[in-house]
Amino acid sequence: MLTLLFVVFMVALLIGFDVGFSMILAALLGILFKPDTAVDLTMMPISMLAGVDTYALVQIPLFILAGELMNRGGLTLRLIDWAMSLIGQWKGSLGHVSIVTNFIMAGVSGSAVADAVATGKPLIPAMRKEGYGDGFAGAVIAAGALLGPIIPPSIPMVVYAQLSSQSVVKLFMAGVVPGLLLALGFLVICSLVANARNFPSRQAATSREKIHATRRAGWALMMPVIILLGIRFGLVTDTEAAAVAALYALAVSLFIYRGIKLNELPKLLFQTGRSAAVILFLLAAAGPFSWLVAESQINLRISDMIQQYSTNPVVVLVVINLFLLLIGCIIEPLPAMIIFLPTLIPLGHQLGIDPIQFGAVIVLNLMIGLMHPPIGLLLFVVSSVGRIPIGPVMWQSLPFLAWALIVLALAIVFPPITTWLPNQIH
């Protein structure tokens, strides 16, 4: 019967029923048709409320707000100008500028889609104008935006922390080294492609121009520094960091850069709240669904199945990652996390895999799903923002995708990549 329910759930999911309500539907049928235990349906609202009524989740709307304010308040454009003044003379520098800008923005927003929109709008047309080609222009923006949910703060890391009862701060720190590796690799790819295709370079900015651009972007550059150092040295909790970032971005956008008018604020706040609600509802729906997973003991069955194959943590991690990469072809990262983590987290625990490494690897894996066909969300976003066909973007994103997979493999095989920095926090 429970197998049938999971089939119903997967069918509902795949034919396009709302992901949260697919989970609720499965849980409802699970309760109604489970013959041996009498569970009242009141369990559903109780577990839904418990799934979202957690202080740690307060940072989700606040980090989304900080990112939105940064993008709409003109902070992103100043970061692009600043990066351009520093590395504009490099061959194919717009590609490098995309990666550097996204890297800095990743230290604030935690949302790949928001970052792709913010940097794609000005940079894709500029790259096309300079002859980079539609595909590469889109691919480099998608690759840069991938850094958003990996470098702290990261909304998927907060979701993982909530589902696994791990420290958000440690998970944030676990993303730093993989994020740096990704960014460095992406920069190298940009250089190789720029040299191979002979992309143009720009005139080097003078020292005076560099200082001017740095002063203009100073307020924006301070944001990730405030957040990362604040969290690292315990001046702010992770949730307070989100609030401080949002307040800082609000003040800078309204009073210093004046990119947002006061009368635009209610709409921005509402849209942020609605975006956050969509994520939070998934966590609420995961409450009864997790019950169904636990009740059906499907996690134990999967665990037994995998352990029959191997009990070596690295091999098991590889198997789990291959499975998640396949899942990433049909389901977006956050729903995939919420659906499969209740099964996978106990498995990782049982095999003695460091939960922080496990979390970082899973988040990295599912974020790679944002870039690979057929539903790589970032590919669609850059295609839509830049009004470019998706085919060339998919093709040109392959080198970036390959590097991301290499970093994932390194994070699996060498745990210190994800555990060294978190272990420095006491």
Add this chain to the structure above:
Amino acid sequence: MRFFRTLINAVETLLQWLIAALLLLLLGIVVAMFVDRHFITLPMAAPDQYARIALVWICFIGFALAVRAGVTIRVDMIDSRLPSFWRNVLAGCFDVILFILVAVLAVKTWPVVQIGIDQLLLGTDVPAAVPSASLLVGCALMLIFLAVRIVRRVRGETFAFHSHHDTDPGV
């Protein structure tokens, strides 16, 4: 019918302002906690409880508005490839199933709210029914929005879901 539509739009606008206010409140509470810890002791008890109340209200009211706008998270791998007629049929079926599910959820949330009336949240004078009521109100709003959409479909209006790429899923 025009009056009803105007009323629904007015309710939606009111809810949008409510979400904006709750988000500002959430920001204010967390900033106040930071200020309280580092600078000035503020006269507030259990601020985290109030933050949690604001959060659950944002979640369920915001989700009702997302359902109204058709921007919830879905896997549109199959239905995006269907002809528009079948997409509309499928979207209509989803609305009906969703209506039934939300109705069941609303009925089952009512006892939770009733039980919460007699309990107080830790460190506050706020009844536990306040956060629980967010789910009930969210369900009621979704029922209204879905009912309107189903009626409009029956009257021959066609509108499929937005693509999942129109919304920011937070990643």
